[in-house]
Amino acid sequence: MKKVIMGNHALSYGAMLSRAQVIAAYPITPQTQVVELLSEMCADGTLNAKFIKVESEHSAMAACLGASLAGARTFTATSAQGLALMHEMLHWAAGGRMPVVMGNINRAMAPGWSIWTDQNDSLSERDTGWIQFYCSSNQEVLDTVIQAFKVSEKLMIPSMIILDAFALSHTYEVVEIPEQARVDQFLPPFNPPWRLTPDDPHAFGGLTSPDHYMELRFKLQKDMEKVPALVEETGKEYEKLFGRYLGQVEEYLCADAELVFVTSGTAGYTARVAVDELRQKGIKAGNLRIKLFRPFPFERVRAILSRVPKVAVLDRNISYGHHGIFYQEVKSALYGQPSSPLVFGFIAGLGGRDITRDSFQEIADYTLRKNKAEEEIVWIGVKK
Amino acid sequence: MSKERKMTLTIPREEYMSPGHLACQGCGASLAMRLALKGLGQRTIVCIPACCWAVIDGPFPHSSLDIPIYHCAFETAASSASGVRAGLDMVGDTETTVLAWAGDGGTFDIGLQALSGAAERNDDIIYTCYDNEAYMNTGIQRSSATPIGAWTTTTPVKHYKKERKKDIIGIMAAHGIPYIATASVAYPEDMVKKFKKAREIKGTRFIHVFAPCPAGWKSRPEDTVKLARLAVQSGYFPLYEIEDGERWTLNLKVKERKPIAEYLKLQGRFRHLKEDEIALIQQEVDARWARILKNCGL
Numbered sequence: 001m002k003k004v005i006m007g008n009h010a011l012s013y014g015a016m017l018s019r020a021q022v023i024a025a026y027p028i029t030p031q032t033q034v035v036e037l038l039s040e041m042c043a044d045g046t047l048n049a050k051f052i053k054v055e056s057e058h059s060a061m062a063a064c065l066g067a068s069l070a071g072a073r074t075f076t077a078t079s080a081q082g083l084a085l086m087h088e089m090l091h092w093a094a095g096g097r098m099p100v101v102m103g104n105i106n107r108a109m110a111p112g113w114s115i116w117t118d119q120n121d122s123l124s125e126r127d128t129g130w131i132q133f134y135c136s137s138n139q140e141v142l143d144t145v146i147q148a149f150k151v152s153e154k155l156m157i158p159s160m161i162i163l164d165a166f167a168l169s170h171t172y173e174v175v176e177i178p179e180q181a182r183v184d185q186f187l188p189p190f191n192p193p194w195r196l197t198p199d200d201p202h203a204f205g206g207l208t209s210p211d212h213y214m215e216l217r218f219k220l221q222k223d224m225e226k227v228p229a230l231v232e233e234t235g236k237e238y239e240k241l242f243g244r245y246l247g248q249v250e251e252y253l254c255a256d257a258e259l260v261f262v263t264s265g266t267a268g269y270t271a272r273v274a275v276d277e278l279r280q281k282g283i284k285a286g287n288l289r290i291k292l293f294r295p296f297p298f299e300r301v302r303a304i305l306s307r308v309p310k311v312a313v314l315d316r317n318i319s320y321g322h323h324g325i326f327y328q329e330v331k332s333a334l335y336g337q338p339s340s341p342l343v344f345g346f347i348a349g350l351g352g353r354d355i356t357r358d359s360f361q362e363i364a365d366y367t368l369r370k371n372k373a374e375e376e377i378v379w380i381g382v383k384k
Numbered sequence: 385m386s387k388e389r390k391m392t393l394t395i396p397r398e399e400y401m402s403p404g405h406l407a408c409q410g411c412g413a414s415l416a417m418r419l420a421l422k423g424l425g426q427r428t429i430v431c432i433p434a435c436c437w438a439v440i441d442g443p444f445p446h447s448s449l450d451i452p453i454y455h456c457a458f459e460t461a462a463s464s465a466s467g468v469r470a471g472l473d474m475v476g477d478t479e480t481t482v483l484a485w486a487g488d489g490g491t492f493d494i495g496l497q498a499l500s501g502a503a504e505r506n507d508d509i510i511y512t513c514y515d516n517e518a519y520m521n522t523g524i525q526r527s528s529a530t531p532i533g534a535w536t537t538t539t540p541v542k543h544y545k546k547e548r549k550k551d552i553i554g555i556m557a558a559h560g561i562p563y564i565a566t567a568s569v570a571y572p573e574d575m576v577k578k579f580k581k582a583r584e585i586k587g588t589r590f591i592h593v594f595a596p597c598p599a600g601w602k603s604r605p606e607d608t609v610k611l612a613r614l615a616v617q618s619g620y621f622p623l624y625e626i627e628d629g630e631r632w633t634l635n636l637k638v639k640e641r642k643p644i645a646e647y648l649k650l651q652g653r654f655r656h657l658k659e660d661e662i663a664l665i666q667q668e669v670d671a672r673w674a675r676i677l678k679n680c681g682l
Contacts, residue, residue: 021471021474021475022467022470022471022474024463024466024467024470049474050470050473050474052466052467052470052505052507053505054463054466054498054501055497055498055500055501055504056497056498056501058459058460058463058498059460059462059463059466059497059498059501060463062456062457062459062460062463062464062467062498063463063464063466063467063470064467065456065464065467066431066454066456066463066464066465066466066467066468066469066470066471067467067468067470067471067474068467068471069454069467069468069471070429070467070468070470070471070472070474070475070477071471071472071475072470072471072474072475074467074471088457089457089460092456092457195475196429196452196454196468196471196472197429197452197477197480198426198427198428198429198451198452198480200452201447201449201450201451201452201453202447202452202453203441203442203444203446203447203449203452203453203455204452204453204454204455205454205455205456206438206441206442206443206444206447206453206455207438207439207441207442207443207444207455208443208444209443209444212444212445
């Protein structure tokens, strides 16, 4: 069935079709429609779940973790300040191996107050041990929620589904809503290898001495390393059932490109249009949209970019005192590779400033003109 | 006398707490857990945030309890317990009791917001605060449960605690939750009875357990029960229940209250107090006692 829905509702439908059993959430602009619709679904019986209306995002994640450890499939959604308030519990989720799936609407961090998009909220949680998917369409949001539950529960690692504030969260698109029976075929009920039960009492998360702690983290990393292959595998399985492939990256006309944009989120969608326009002008441009950011898709990024002369990384974020975060990650992936492209870093669109086709034209002009990046950061559209 | 014997027999023989745990000598909190679980039974899951009990239980891979433990974040005893309850309900276990077990810091201070949230939603959990009146696990820093006049490492003798202890029961009563009780490790029959009673009630239940701490109170380990009893008999920590935020019941009618000085003098944390300061504390205990009697219709 096709429906015209907003990005936030794509998250709600994803959670509903995944048969989430416990949802604990707190409202924040621009996330509210996600939980409003889920709340309605719980109230009218469309979704058989407990909805805990907590008093903060910190409690939202804490409640999700308790429910997950009790053996229930668990979902929540937040944004920006809410995600930051959850920070402690994000470590708890990954460290405790609780496979919660969460939607995060990318919103710029205050102060000054902003409700518009950029990625500094989710990228600040880069090292918490969560799988991170950056989406560029409402269809992808819905599909990825379902896929994320499968990946997360197999490896007992939580997942974050990330979409841009307004540019996606409030934008209506045609979305194919999969049939429940086929989703059930793809995603079996949650059956964790351990849980809180008086039938088999264990202590979870207790005091862990230096004799044991490091092994727990080693195992988390080893399982994190299994994610890229599992994303490919479940993506192909999903394609067989629903006709849409869900991979680690989306490659667009990169094979013969002299210049490849590296993008994420909705900017990755705009980039494809820009690539088409550049190609009409005779410039062989391409776009590599990174969807899976954690774990970083090293192999795919290396394979695609090593045959390209010039790479322009677009960041809608900044690590103050360093560079754009995707720029850092791409450079680290390419370091020491036998053939490395020239990599340029651009920052644009902070706090919801538009990233347009013209932005990509400007990036292309700069990158094609230079033989090395003369500035560590090239700012696009900033009033200096 | 015969009544006394009958009360003793109300304590179940079953033990859900093993020896070999890491509590200090004379720890009131360990005694509290042992008695609480006798009341609640094995079909219980406990959420323990950062507090002495995060350590008492024993390090990984050991546990001194025969029930499952979720060691949760400091401010999340209530929210974690709410989540566990919802999760259990959704996987078909509606029988197991979910217990949040936090210290005074985790209840009066950092966990108060989550506790208020759970109580407002009337989530089906038993929240227990074992109160040793300071951050004891981190080395005796003052909390909002530390009584006026007390020394701690952050309220040194020259600037001992000048603020009153937060009225946590008043706060919880204002939420109108179905069951609130105070309990003391010096009155095990009363305490076990209250946990048994709480187990049979639905909704948010709050039990405030007085748990002396020899290390933090600078008292003798063998005086733990004596101190807990003096706290009740002086009227400093009366034993009472509040049902639905309105119906108050005094469980132990102390006819002749002991002077608070008797309770204070056994503890090094109050050693610096002068007579006039003790008199002020006595006045405050008297006023609170009168308020509770009034609320209980006595």
